[in-house]
Amino acid sequence: MDKSLQPFHPDLPAVNTAVADGEGACHSTDQRLHAAAIASGKGEVLERYAADYPVGPHDQPQSMCPAFGSLRVGLRMRRTATVLSGSACCVYGLTFTSHFYGAKRSVGYVPFNSETLVTGKLFEDIRDAVFALADPVKYDTVVVTNLCVPTASGVPLQLLPREINGVRIIGIDVPGFGIPTHAEAKDVLAGAMLRYARNEAAAGPVPAPRSGVSERPTVTLLGEMFPADPVGIGMLLEPMGLAAGPVVPTREWRELYAALDCATVAAIHPFYTASVREFTSAGRSVVGSAPVGISGTRDWLAAIGQACNVPAEQVAQAQQRFVPLIQAALERNPIRGRITLSGYEGSELLVARLLVESGADVRYVGTACPRTPWSDTDREWLEARGVHVQFRASLQQDLAAMDEWKPQLAIGTTPVVQEAKQRAIPALYFTNLISARPLMGIAGAGSLAQVVNAAMANQSRFDTMRDFFEGVGQGDQAGIWSAKPVERPEFRANYRRLLDKKIKARKAEEMI
Ligand code: SF4
Secondary structure, eight states: OOGGGSOSSTTSOSSOHHHHTTOSOTTOOOHHHHHHHIIIIIHHHHHHHHHHSOOOSSSOOSOSOTHHHHHHHHHTSTTEEEEEESOHHHHHHHHHHHHHTTOOSOOEEOOOOHHHHHHSHHHHHHHHHHHHHOOTTTOSEEEEEEOHHHHHTTOOGGGSOSEETTEEEEEEEOOTTTOOOHHHHHHHHHHHHHHHHHHHHHHSOOOOOTTOOOSSOEEEEESOOOTHHHHHHHHHHGGGTOEEEEEESOSSTHHHHHHHSSSEEEOSSTTOHHHHHHHHHTTOEEEOSOOOHHHHHHHHHHHHHHHTTOOHHHHHHHHHHHHHHHHHHHHHSOOOSEEEEEESSSOHHHHHHHHHHTTOEEEEEEESSOOOGGGHHHHHHHHHTTOEEEETOOHHHHHHHHHHHOOSEEEEOHHHHHHHHHTTOOEEEIIIIITTSOOSHHHHTTTTHHHHHHHHTTHHHHHHHHHHHTTSOOGGGOSOOSSOOOOOHHHHHHHHHHHHHHHHHHHHHHHO
């Protein structure tokens, strides 16, 4: 096993058994759904997902429903209609979450029951819905997504027409038992769209981007990022005679052609395997890492220069212009303190590099994403500085890192932050507070210091809160009680025993 994929803490199980046993998470590694999907003709697509999104050391990170990633990508695109096919409870959760995060679009839904599912009528219903939606005045594209149950049942979205009245139809399977994280589900849709656009471009002329064609060769930016970052990256590229191209996932269909028509691709987020495949098929090179901090920016400019055949003097000019400014910004905004960091965005290693160069004592970086060739540079840089990098990190590993390193600040996902606060450790939610800032170039240098230093300075407030709530009990006994709740460990032991028995019986059945 790859060293970086080993469990972070020796006492932790390598497998999240609760999930693997099908308990506690809807997107568990449900072997039965998986087997059903293969039997229904989805074997090829699941094989491709297994190669693109490798799992391990445990089967699934404890992330939200993966389909949220692709749903969000579709909802952010202009003139794109989105249709979900799945259980009503899944669709309810996904639409709720997408509107909670500010989607201003309707999400289409084709309901089913056991009869329409097993007789194939569901596919006919989806087809009718797509024909009804495909109005070229309103839409460029209709995206239909099979969730877990329709994927397992083999609903054949690949049989939908490729286009109706000039509206592109894209059908994708995004099952929780095939796609490990919502980050990778973004890649499923982005990759499918790039493939479609690549075939269109190969067949004949395609529209230029709304903002016009860049006069300079462009660098396509792979991965959703803070809106100021592409502007900052454009400034870095300008002395090398290059420009920042579109960000993929794009906000509009025609940007896909411009993204493919680039000099090189910067895999800022390193998990877009299917998208990289499309760029590679279009003859484009791909550069990993990103222009973060001093050494990150220097090395990234050199790698981009090499990929685009920029003369060495021009690369050196860009480095000499920007690197001292970045260094000065980092020195003006130092961070002192020990930090553990985890998240599921794909930018965790980049953030850790910035923190280290700001002076922070970073000991652990956990990411729900897999290790890929495009994160190697960042992983090696961090490991050379004694930082443990954990790909496909589980919640248990993130919490064990907190136990072991006793940080002054834990940056992480919601459950990590919740646990840290319970232990009176200042904590910041990665997605809302770290991802919502520039990271690249000059604007990125020092942008984290304010929020990170302010959070670490809050330690005394946490101590006061912990002291204030001292003695109100914990877990089942938390609160003010007239009679303290009585622990019933024998009941729990009994349930555990019955559940274990059931799991064993099921496994024995599966082996027959
Ligand atoms: S689609 Fe699958 S992973 Fe998503 S909520 Fe439904 S059961 Fe869970």
